[in-house]
Amino acid sequence: MRKETVSTLLTYISFLVLVIGFAFMLRENTRLTVVNHRLEAELGNVSNELVESQNEAWGYKWQLHQINNDYFGDDK
Known part of the structure; x- marks a missing residue:
């Protein structure tokens, strides 16, 4: 094979590897973003x-305090 052919072939292969790597990074970033949003939503529900x-x-503590005040009077 000629030197120009090898150089062109290596350029195409490196470009293909670059494109595949970039596509993989985009897919992984999208997956992580979706998982992150799901976890934030779940955390918000738990927090609420x-x-x-x-x-x-x-509210129960306040009601208990009121009942105690009604039966035993306010000692404070």
Whole structure:
């Protein structure tokens, strides 16, 4: 094979490797972005549930305090 043919062939192969590598990086980045958005949404749901549970617990504590004040009077 002539020197020009080998050089052209190597150029095409390196360009093909570059394009395939770039396509793989784009695919992996897209996959990671989707997974990240799913995890953030799941974390947001858990966070909202925790806030609701905490508010409910404070409500029960307040009600218990009111019941204790009604039965035993305010000692403070």
